[in-house]
Amino acid sequence: MTADPPRPVVRQLRLVVEAADHEAAVAFFRDALGLPQEAAFTSEGDAQVVILDAGRATLEIANPAQKRLIDEVEVGRQVAPRLRVAFEVDDAEATTARLVAAGASEVAPPTRTPWQSLNARLDAPAGLHITIFEELVRPDEQAGTHVAEPGRDGDG
Template sequence: MRCSYIRLLVDDYEACFRFYSDVLKLPVLRGDEHSRYAEFDVDSTTRLALNQREVMAEALETDTADPGLPHQDRMAVVFEVDDVDATAARLVAAGARQVMAPRDWTAWGIRAAHFRDPDGYLLEVSRPLI
């Protein structure tokens, strides 16, 4: 697994986009001020991404799913893998708590599965759809 993204799940997407693009001057690789998702070059193989918080909560049905967790996540750590299904099966077999089984997220251009660590943080294993 390679950590490919740190994804911040933000409430005020437009203000955060302007902060990272205009204040920090990070080059925008994907998205814009209104797209609700953007990726920034942080001079590393790992990218920084912003995602409108509600978009992720709706996609993973976490806005009401578990009373022990915040209604919407604040961040996700994204690991790129060669085989999402095999990695997800290995993680489940090892005892990882799966949030969403592997599936194609065509709007996002990825195949991904989602998990939680023991403290409830959201983890994604994914690969680009090509």
């Protein structure tokens, strides 16, 4: 009897974003959004990178119909590019206000979703379209609040 080969183990998801205005992007995500800085490196030719801790990472893969549905629920129209980054926060309204004050453009204000979260859409530095979301019910309570969506964390 042969054993199954070991499954690969992913230890971290790291999203690498090129930002023409590196300082402004770091200030927005580190200082305004509050992502703690883990490390920073500089190299020859003025190469710079700052690594920010974004908490637990998930990879949400949606088909085109789901992407359209999420845009309709959260914004009322199709706005998201192919890639959107979502951040779970404790207070979506206060965080949205803070990020708009720090230079983000509000695409849609915090909106209650059918999956019981409060989601806002912003265009942020570095050309990122982001969702700020606050879970309104505990994950163990969510099962009875909407149609089950296997694998969905609720960030939209």
